[in-house]
Each structure stands twice: as structure tokens, then as C-alpha cells.
Amino acid sequence: MTAPADALPVAVDAMGGDKAPDAIVEGACQAASELGVPVLLFGERSYLSRFSDVPGVTVEFTTEVVGMDEDPGRAVRVKRDSSLVRCAEAVREGRACAMVSAGNTGAAMASALLRMGRLSGVARPAIATVIPVPGSTPTVLLDSGANVDCTPQMLVQFAQMGQVLASERFGIAEPRVGLLSIGEEPTKGNSLVKEAHALLAAGAGGPEVNFVGNVEGRDVMTDHVDVVVTDGFTGNVVLKTLEGGVKAVVGGVLSALTGSEEVKEAAKAVLPALSPLAHELDPDTYGGAVLLGVNGVCVISHGSSGPRAMVNAVRVAHHAVRDGLVARVEAAIGSTQAQVAHR
Amino acid sequence: MTAPADALPVAVDAMGGDKAPDAIVEGACQAASELGVPVLLFGERSYLSRFSDVPGVTVEFTTEVVGMDEDPGRAVRVKRDSSLVRCAEAVREGRACAMVSAGNTGAAMASALLRMGRLSGVARPAIATVIPVPGSTPTVLLDSGANVDCTPQMLVQFAQMGQVLASERFGIAEPRVGLLSIGEEPTKGNSLVKEAHALLAAGAGGPEVNFVGNVEGRDVMTDHVDVVVTDGFTGNVVLKTLEGGVKAVVGGVLSALTGSEEVKEAAKAVLPALSPLAHELDPDTYGGAVLLGVNGVCVISHGSSGPRAMVNAVRVAHHAVRDGLVARVEAAIGSTQAQVAHR
Numbered sequence: 001m002t003a004p005a006d007a008l009p010v011a012v013d014a015m016g017g018d019k020a021p022d023a024i025v026e027g028a029c030q031a032a033s034e035l036g037v038p039v040l041l042f043g044e045r046s047y048l049s050r051f052s053d054v055p056g057v058t059v060e061f062t063t064e065v066v067g068m069d070e071d072p073g074r075a076v077r078v079k080r081d082s083s084l085v086r087c088a089e090a091v092r093e094g095r096a097c098a099m100v101s102a103g104n105t106g107a108a109m110a111s112a113l114l115r116m117g118r119l120s121g122v123a124r125p126a127i128a129t130v131i132p133v134p135g136s137t138p139t140v141l142l143d144s145g146a147n148v149d150c151t152p153q154m155l156v157q158f159a160q161m162g163q164v165l166a167s168e169r170f171g172i173a174e175p176r177v178g179l180l181s182i183g184e185e186p187t188k189g190n191s192l193v194k195e196a197h198a199l200l201a202a203g204a205g206g207p208e209v210n211f212v213g214n215v216e217g218r219d220v221m222t223d224h225v226d227v228v229v230t231d232g233f234t235g236n237v238v239l240k241t242l243e244g245g246v247k248a249v250v251g252g253v254l255s256a257l258t259g260s261e262e263v264k265e266a267a268k269a270v271l272p273a274l275s276p277l278a279h280e281l282d283p284d285t286y287g288g289a290v291l292l293g294v295n296g297v298c299v300i301s302h303g304s305s306g307p308r309a310m311v312n313a314v315r316v317a318h319h320a321v322r323d324g325l326v327a328r329v330e331a332a333i334g335s336t337q338a339q340v341a342h343r
Numbered sequence: 344m345t346a347p348a349d350a351l352p353v354a355v356d357a358m359g360g361d362k363a364p365d366a367i368v369e370g371a372c373q374a375a376s377e378l379g380v381p382v383l384l385f386g387e388r389s390y391l392s393r394f395s396d397v398p399g400v401t402v403e404f405t406t407e408v409v410g411m412d413e414d415p416g417r418a419v420r421v422k423r424d425s426s427l428v429r430c431a432e433a434v435r436e437g438r439a440c441a442m443v444s445a446g447n448t449g450a451a452m453a454s455a456l457l458r459m460g461r462l463s464g465v466a467r468p469a470i471a472t473v474i475p476v477p478g479s480t481p482t483v484l485l486d487s488g489a490n491v492d493c494t495p496q497m498l499v500q501f502a503q504m505g506q507v508l509a510s511e512r513f514g515i516a517e518p519r520v521g522l523l524s525i526g527e528e529p530t531k532g533n534s535l536v537k538e539a540h541a542l543l544a545a546g547a548g549g550p551e552v553n554f555v556g557n558v559e560g561r562d563v564m565t566d567h568v569d570v571v572v573t574d575g576f577t578g579n580v581v582l583k584t585l586e587g588g589v590k591a592v593v594g595g596v597l598s599a600l601t602g603s604e605e606v607k608e609a610a611k612a613v614l615p616a617l618s619p620l621a622h623e624l625d626p627d628t629y630g631g632a633v634l635l636g637v638n639g640v641c642v643i644s645h646g647s648s649g650p651r652a653m654v655n656a657v658r659v660a661h662h663a664v665r666d667g668l669v670a671r672v673e674a675a676i677g678s679t680q681a682q683v684a685h686r
Contacts, residue, residue, distance in 0.1 A: 134591050149534055190491040216580075217580045218586050219587065222591065233525060237560045239560065240560030241581050241585060244560055246588055249589055250592065255477075262612075263613055273600060277595040277596065277599050
């Protein structure tokens with residue numbers, strides 16, 4: 001009898017991320033002890049060897065590191081013994097159930113794509129990011145940067161994959177899928193969006209996709225929609241714009257509350273009330289983005305990930321395996337592919 | 344001797360906006376008394392007649408109103424006696440120095456374009472919006488929605504027009520102009536951005552454009568850049584995403600600070616410290632977007648504009664006339680057109 005897939009360890013790229021390896025390894029060890037999920041750490045011998053006795057942690061040594069700003073395609077082709085590429089390889093070889101990296105996003109994507117392969121029928125894998133919504137369920141945004149130039153058909157597949165993720169990760173029965181545009185009417189938007197709207201409205205995503213029409217930028221951080229579909233250029237801009245906007249406002253609030261000694265003193269009484277919000281808005285809370293459309297689970301964490309982000313990333317990866325995320329994505333894409341073939 | 348252009352009144356569309364006509368007319372009257380700028384109000388007789396004696400205010404009666412969700416092209420063609428179209432006409436006829444509307448954005452744009460005409464050499468007018476940056480000079484974002492599908496050449500002109508506005512409105516000597524992309528390297532972005540980058544880097548915007556390369560969504564609300572250039576689809580998404588993000592965070596802060604009676608009491612001491620930030624983030628503070636590239640000054644205010652937004656919009660319009668914004672835009676575009684012609 002074969003062990004279930006989620007009994008396998010989660011492969012973690014110890015060398016990827018602005019705070020690697022310290023924060024990454026600390027988080028991975030924490031994940032093993034707190035979640036009881038075994039982790040398989042890939043990284044440099046000189047650093048990792050001391051962690052070989054940590055319960056639930058296995059280490060494998062690699063000789064190369066992909067830099068945060070390195071050209072992804074080249075790095076993955078040339079640095080075959082990098083911690084990042086070896087993570088993806090471990091998933092392909094069936095020695096790990098999923099991979100997690102806070103390193104070079106493009107290289108993580110390329111490793112996963114090259115080593116695990118694309119799911120049958122998927123035109124292009126997409127990065128799905130989770131956007132916090134204060135007081136409510138987060139919104140899934142995809143594509144967040146994998147594909148800068150998209151076709152309407154690709155957006156339809158993003159809708160299919162996104163609804164699977166929202167249902168798997170947040171238990172939403174019929175996630176509301178919106179298409180990011182600049183007005184609610186189907187006639188609003190650029191040519192890509194107008195064509196994608198027509199396809200989605202005609203049911204091209206299959207009966208599983210609960211398409212609610214166009215949504216706008218202002219809906220992303222609200223409860224109006226569960227999945228926001230867009231091309232990877234716009235999605236990445238939205239993600240970083242929100243990051244910058246939230247930072248500017250939070251920074252403004254904090255600097256106002258520390259402006260004078262009097263205010264600072266008074267603020268002490270209210271700051272604890274703000275901490276749940278700070279927790280909700282912290283990207284570390286969500287553990288990272290998921291690359292959808294590849295034949296394996298690949299979680300790409302924020303470059304600035306700390307230990308808690310890593311614990312959450314391992315949890316997200318482990319749950320995705322347990323819930324059969326990959327098979328569900330494959331089924332969603334396959335259902336409409338079959339439909340197309342039968343026509 | 345002809346009176347200087349800025350001695351002419353600013354035409355205000357009394358019927359446009361979610362809070363029209365009350366808030367609009369209140370703001371226009373306030374502008375006349377506070378700023379000493381004469382205003383020419385266009386709107387329905389039944390409402391406006393009572394304002395005909397207000398000092399500095401002239402009223403002209405119109406019989407039609409363009410709805411907020413009406414098709415812009417059709418509305419402008421058919422409703423020739425609407426308050427919106429009449430505003431634009433007053434500018435063309437030299438009876439007003441500028442127009443201000445908080446109504447249907449597309450229709451305001453179309454009226455300005457059809458009645459005032461496009462500046463020679465301008466491929467497509469663009470909407471320039473002002474994004475608040477807490478503690479610093481705002482960022483000019485364009486195009487914020489006039490042109491959903493753009494060419495690289497259009498983005499070059501947006502850079503030229505944006506730098507003129509940043510210099511005119513905020514007195515920045517050499518505004519830093521960035522191209523919105525998803526990474527700093529010139530190789531990052533979709534095909535539109537890559538081509539526009541190449542043109543701008545080669546100096547296609549002329550010596551006046553201080554091109555600092557690609558910027559990202561997270562830079563928009565910071566002091567890293569003064570003008571952010573993008574296509575109208577992405578720009579509109581950014582604008583609304585920021586609006587939603589700021590609202591979500593501010594809403595989260597306010598609901599946390601009113602969560603319990605104790606916190607509410609303590610918060611009383613800190614709320615006054617937050618009010619300058621609230622003022623900075625309030626869209627009413629900036630008075631509206633400017634349509635650049637048409638032969639006249641057209642300020643398009645937020646649909647939700649209140650009286651204060653109107654005062655600021657009239658001020659912005661009046662200053663733009665005083666500073667010769669239109670002539671400066673024409674000169675900036677003309678300088679590179681001439682260059683092209685000489686090659």
C-alpha cells in the first residue's frame with residue numbers, strides 16, 4: 001500500500017528569499033513541529049548540516065543558489081544543482097508532495113514548469129495570489145504576473161483555476177468569479193477584456209465557473225467577489241499597487257500616532273485594537289501565491305517572507321496536496337476541453 | 344485690449360455628479376466668493392434661477408442632463424442642450440476660460456474633445472489624475488481611463504503631457520517620469536511597455552521628459568516618482584484599486600477604533616492626530632482630474648464630489664489657465680513633432 005501523497009514532506013528552498021536562509025529555515029523547522037508536516041530542506045551544506053537532527057526535518061545539500069534578480073530562464077537551465085531547481089525535482093521524483101520557495105518568482109515558476117510539467121489542456125500556468133479583505137474572506141487574484149501578454153482563452157482558464165483554488169482554500173461553495181475591468185458593463189474594458197467577457201458570459205469556463213461579470217479595482221479588497229481574473233501584467237500591477245497603497249496608509253497612520261509625546265501616550269491604549277487588522281493585512285499571514293496549472297503543488301512566497309510566512313506557506317502547500325488541488329484543476333480544465341472536443 | 348484669459352469665468356456643469364445639483368452649486372458659489380474666480384453655472388432653470396444674484400456667479404439655463412451611466416458618445420451627439428455640452432461650448436466660444444464637471448467622465452471627455460478640439464500633434468487626449476502621497480507631493484497618473492488600448496507612441500505623449508502638468512500644478516522643476524511596469528529592468532513588462540520604454544529611453548519624449556525608467560505599482564503612492572505613465576486600462580485599474588485599498592484600510596482602522604466603548608474613549612485622544620492624513624487621502628482635496636491634449640482646460644471631478652471638491656476643481660482650472668497649461672502642453676508635443684519632421 002502506498003502512503004497518501006500528503007504524508008510526503010514539503011520541499012522547501014532554504015536559500016530563496018531576502019531573509020534566507022535564517023528566516024526560511026527557522027520557519028520550516030517551526031512548520032515541522034507545529035503542523036506535524038515533514039519538511040525537506042534544500043540548501044548549502046555549510047549552513048544546513050546543523051539542522052539534520054531536527055525532528056520532522058530532512059536536509060539535502062545543494063551547491064548553487066539562484067539570485068533574486070537573476071534571469072529566470074537562464075538560471076533554471078544552468079543552475080541544475082540550485083536549491084530551487086532541486087525542490088521542483090523532488091516533487092517530480094515523488095520524494096516531496098509540494099514545493100515552497102520565497103526566492104526568485106520567475107525562476108520558481110520556470111523550475112516548476114520545467115520539472116513538474118504543465119497539466120494537460122492548460123495553455124499557460126498562472127500565479128494566484130490571496131488579497132486580504134479586512135473582516136471577510138480574502139480574494140483570489142490571478143494571474144498575478146506569470147503571463148504579461150494574454151489571450152481571452154487564457155483568461156477563461158484562469159477563471160476555472162481560480163474558482164478551484166477559492167473553493168479548496170477558503171471552502172467557498174460557488175466562488176463568485178469576476179473579470180477585472182474599468183466598468184461593470186460588458187462593453188467596458190480593453191479588447192482583451194471584452195473578448196474574455198463574451199467567452200465567460202457564454203459559459204466557456206464550464207458550469208463550475210460562477211461568472212459575475214466585470215469587477216473593478218475597487219472591488220478587489222471587498223466582499224463583492226471571490227476570484228478576480230486578469231492578465232499577468234495588470235494583476236501584478238494591482239498586487240503591487242495595493243501593497244504600496246496599504247503601506248502608505250498604514251505608514252501614515254503610524255506616523256500620525258507617534259507625532260507627539262501626548263498622542264504617542266494616548267495611542268498606547270488603541271494600538272492593541274489595531275493589531276488584528278495589522279495581522280489581516282500582513283502578507284505573511286497568507287503564506288504565498290500558488291502556481292496553478294502545473295502538475296504539482298508549488299507555493300511561491302513573498303521575497304520578504306519571515307518565519308511565520310514559511311509556516312503558513314508549508315500549511316497552504318500541505319492542504320493543497322491533501323485536498324487534491326492539482327487533480328481538481330485538471331478536472332476543471334479537462335471538462336471544458338472535452339466539451340470543445342465534442343463540438 | 345483683451346482681458347487676460349483667466350479673467351473669464353470657469354464654466355461649471357451644475358447637473359453632473361452624484362450629489363448634483365446641490366453640492367455642485369454650493370461649491371461653485373463658494374469658489375466665487377473664496378477664490379474670487381467668477382463661475383458660469385449651466386443647469387436647469389427651476390433649480391438655478393435662484394442663484395442668479397449671487398456675486399461672481401452667472402447662470403445659464405439648459406434643458407437636458409447627461410446621466411452618469413449614459414453612453415458618452417451618444418449623449419454628447421444627442422443632448423446638445425445639456426449642461427455638460429454647453430460648458431464645453433462656452434470654452435470654445437471664449438465665454439469661459441475652462442470647464443469643470445463631476446458628471447459622466449466619458450461624456451465630459453467627449454464634449455471637451457468635440458467642442459474644444461484636439462491640440463495639433465496630439466494623438467489622443469489623456470486623463471491625468473492626482474494620487475495623494477502622505478507627507479509628500481502627489482503623483483500624477485496618466486492615462487487614467489481615456490484610452491483603453493494604447494500604442495507605445497501614445498505613452499510617449501502621455502509622458503510629455505504629464506511632465507507639463509506636474510511642473511505646472513506642483514511646481515516641480517524636472518518631474519521624474521516613470522513608466523508603469525512589473526519590474527525595474529527595461530526587459531520587464533508586456534509588449535506595449537517594452538516598446539514604450541525603448542522609445543522613452545531613446546529620448547522620444549524630448550529633452551523636457553526626465554525619464555527615470557520603469558516604476559511599479561508600489562511606487563505610485565511614494566516619493567520615488569512624480570509622473571506615472573500607463574495605458575488607460577491599467578491606469579483606471581490602478582486608480583480604483585488604490586481607492587478601494589485606501590478605503591478598506593481606513594475602514595478597518597475606524598472599525599477597530601470603535602470596536603469597544605473603552606477603545607472608542609481612548610481613540611478620541613488620537614483621532615485629531617489622524618485628521619491631516621484623512622485630509623491628504625480625501626479625493627476632494629485634489630479637485631479632479633485634468634483632460635490633457637485638448638484645446639482648453641477641462642477638469643473632470645470625482646462623481647462623488649462635494650462642495651469642497653468643487654472649490655478645489657475651480658481653483659485647479661483657474662490656475663491651469665493662469666499658468667498657460669494648454670500652451671505648454673502644445674509646446675511640449677510640438678517640440679518632438681518638429682524633431683520628427685526634421686529628420
